[in-house]
Amino acid sequence: MEQIIANGLYLGAQYALIALGLTLIFSLMNVLNFAHGQMYVFGGFVTYTVVVQLGLPFIVGLFASAIVLAIMGAAIEKFLFAPVVRRSKRDESTMLLAAGVAFFLDAVILLFFGEKQRGVPKIVNGVFNWDMRIIMPYDRILIGVLAILLIVVFIAFMNYSKTGRAMRALAQDKMAAQLMGVNVARYSMIGFALGAMLAGLVGGLLVTITGVNLGMGGPTSIKAFLMIMIGGAGVISGAIAGGFILGMMESVGLTVLSAYGDITYLVIFATLMIFLAVRPQGLMGKPWG
């Protein structure tokens, strides 16, 4: 039992971090970022390149991922999303663009990094063993703690910095924020960059444990969509709750349902459908997003 909870918390911390980036982009621009999973994979490959091929310490790789992805996110917002949002008749047109970006990133990853599974050597060795009740490698604990730390930093940033306040105002009411003198174009760009950066950071963290490969992008995006649906799209607390809930459900499901074959995700999806039928806006979302 303790083992299941520990696994769930570890998974949940990573998931929450992925969902945070996605929900931030959604709340600011009303864009469902299909490319989020690909950004995560890209971040993982950047860390891999810096750590394994250039031989630099892990922390440098993590920073490199964050910076590369932040620049990429800012560029994507400024040159692609902003013009399309301005000119298209329907909001949803950005979905085609997001999917195009996802394909593009896939292609770039394929050309730059190839299709092989890549990993970084363990950063800490050893296994934590509490009386055979919780067994967990130290590197997983470290990554879990780092992820939770990043979530705390992110929340503090959103709550107490001027940029964070501006972005929250934008998410609440774009028109009102603009009238109060918030530079919408600038903060949309910063928000997109921040969301992409979070995806890159998770990629950098997880490359040490699970490794990354080209095919991981799409499934990761779907999981991230699930999380923000559970919690409510565009709400930061919802994304965190959704991440931890999905992590816990996965951990419990894999243990309890393993006897019945590979049906954990089927059960999760079915539960989600019933839940959404009762509460369409998720746990903490605004009605009709």
Add this chain to the structure above:
Amino acid sequence: MNAKKLMGFAAFLLVVFVFVPMFISATGRWDFYYTLTSVALLSVGAAGVWLTFYIGRINIGQGAYALVGGYVSTILVTQAGVSFWLTLPLAGLFCAFISVLIGFPILRLRGVYFAMVTLVLTEVARLSALALPITNGAKGITSIPQPGELSLFGLTIIPAFGSLSNPRVGFYVMAVVLMIITYLVLWRIVNSRLGHLCRSLQQNEELSASIGVNTAYLRLLAYAISSFFGGIAGAMFASIAQSIYPSSFVVADSVNFMLYCFLGGLGYVFGPMLGTLLLYFGWDLLSIAKEYQLLIYSGVMILLMLVLPNGVLSLLDKKESRA
């Protein structure tokens, strides 16, 4: 239907049934038949997605219905020995039926919520196909017999595909006929009272409900028609490939169905057809670029979006407004 539209329709028929086969036999690219058959079938599925766009819902779940339709038809043909031609409408009806069951709760959702639930639906379909005993799991069902003869009162309407000298042409003709029927139905729906009501839903659901439109019923109806198209497209696909696996239609396919609609233009009935042709055929032609295929494809897609954010067919609008 005025003379101009009738002429356009005749020209279209001429192109697909005369010029395309002539072109293919002249160039010897027999593989184009398979590509164009896929285009025709995918555009049937895309027509369904377009209809849900028409009531203001983003549908990324068409892959699920295509998969269900494929399995229904396959299981009926292989295990119950039903004629393929009977299973085709049955697959569509079955999909429409489950779409009503699923749509009843989820059609209350809007915007991205609906989009994400339908996306998840595709995964549910795939995982169910893996878990259920009747679908034969990951191994799928293979060596499905080709469609047999369809005859009415002793008159052969469609010959058995096994007896054809070139089944590829047969499948091409059949898929194109199916596509034409689908788009005629779609065109009819859009230009009927039902279509106007759907448009009112797209613009403002509360407002249309307040003036007495039964929005819940209309949403279900549109979604059921949409899933019907998805189901028959999937059934035909399974029959042409003579096999179906849980991975025959995955999330990427569902997303593609949606992209076809976007690219063609959401405001135009024939948008999804054009979008499918451009994206699928373009992807096929780009295979000469080898490892740069995906890069060029996605690059062109992004460029098209930047230049024509309202779809390729919005080019026509500009001409009209200038004149």
